[in-house]
Amino acid sequence: MSETSHTIAVRGLHKGFENNQVLRGVDIDVDKGRSLVIIGGSGSGKSVLLKCIIGLMRADRGTVEVDGRDIARHTDSDRRYMTQRTGMLFQGSALFDSLKVWENIAFRLLNADRKSRKEARDKAIDCLAQVGLSPEIGDLHPAALSGGMQKRVSLARAIASDPEILFFDEPTTGLDPIMSDVINNLIVERVKALGASAISITHDMASARKIADEVAMLYQGRIIWRGKPEDLERSGNPMVDQFVHGRAEGPIKMALRRS
Amino acid sequence: MNIFAITGSVTLDALRETGRMAVFAGRGAIASILGPFYWRAFFSSLIRIGFTSLPVVGLTAVFTGAALALNIYDGSLRFNAETFLPQILGVSIVRELGPVLAALMVAGRCSSAMAAEIGTMRVTEQIDAMSTLAVDPFKYLIAPRIIATTLALPILVLIADIIGVYGGYLVAVYGLDFSGPVFIRNISEFLQNRDVVSGLFKAGVFGFLIAVMGCYYGYRSRGGAQGVGAATRTAVVAAAVSILASNYIMTSFLVEF
Ligand SMILES: Nc1ncnc2c1ncn2[C@@H]1O[C@H](COP(=O)(O)OP(=O)(O)OP(=O)(O)O)[C@@H](O)[C@H]1O
């Protein structure tokens, strides 16, 4: 089967909440060492899609294959299989506010891999440096950080244990343009240097162009366009066009009341 | 909607909730028995639940013991049985009031705190984040709290028993002219091991219930600050009611032996 050559293969994924069908048959795949960027309007279900793939939400229908194993049935062993090899950056950072920054970053090393505190701390400080934060930050609590700093700590936490598969939900939102670029480089380096596979969500077109090997647009619960980032400008798809250029007028109608 | 439909759906909801709670308690108990254990999380729960509850439990016990001594004296005077005050006081505190009052005080402090902490972690996706970091939230968040509360409550109750009896002693000796040594002798000769042990056993069960209710409502909370607030409120009420109900059930079994 050709399916097994993909690291991640999603087929016909459906997910709804009471009277709100969010995903209506999503098909995507990511190969080893490749980076996929998903774009799409606010509320179009990008975060839900990511959570279904990583196994935090149970899809209503469809399959999610990771290295050839279907994990959509969402059993405990499926989830363990998945979490062993993935790292995720949450849109809202989701840092543990009762732990210090370095303990957040080293959470997995300390509590799942049972590394010594010394070793875990060294690794955490190293990861902090990679996201442009100084070692002193490690001893603060997350509440003492700005939103952008929290996001970077969360990124450091996602990559700290060198996972094979990475999920980034809006990694650069809330960062200044320079720091965004640092983070973009970091993501690219992770995928290229470590051979990880990545799925990222972003609204930031510059970031999408930089980190994507491939871009997919989610609209009305389906992937309506896939292509190379260079082709975003000339996709020939009016919806993608409107999105990329950020125009209020076009086929995508925002639910606004015009007065 | 007609009355039958309403009754039916309310009953079904209640059954469903009870079932979920039982499954949760079972998962929590299993996670507490099987490893891996998170000792740091356990000790910090133990300090927060056990140690910091000491003052409030001690105060409750001393005042309850004191008031109880007055009431027993007043009531037993009516049939000239006031010399039995130490014995009655001892049994009431050790078998009933110590465990129940200490558990209710701890429930008020700790079920709510657990529901709020875990609930906030739920609505800010910290629990989701934890599972993506290959750490089972049941083992890291819930099992330590269950073990800590189940172990701490019997110890707290033992202390509450002693302080409660001491409260009664103060009133009896300094207010009602009992002889101190006689009071102590009467109470210690009269109390049996099973009086104390049954109280401590109940305390362990109450501890388990306090942690399960706090964690369950926190773990299931949805929808931001309001959801966490609702979870906190429900957790305290559920813990208190389950303490009182299980107290009656356990007592009715324990008095048979
Ligand atoms: N737990 C949930 N319960 C009910 N509905 C939900 C839940 N999570 C998401 N939704 C709904 O699913 C839809 C998609 O949400 P999602 O968070 O995936 O959007 P998104 O594409 O990530 O948007 P954004 O770019 O703003 O982050 C929304 O309409 C949202 O209301």
Ligand SMILES: [Mg+2]
């Ligand atoms: Mg989102």
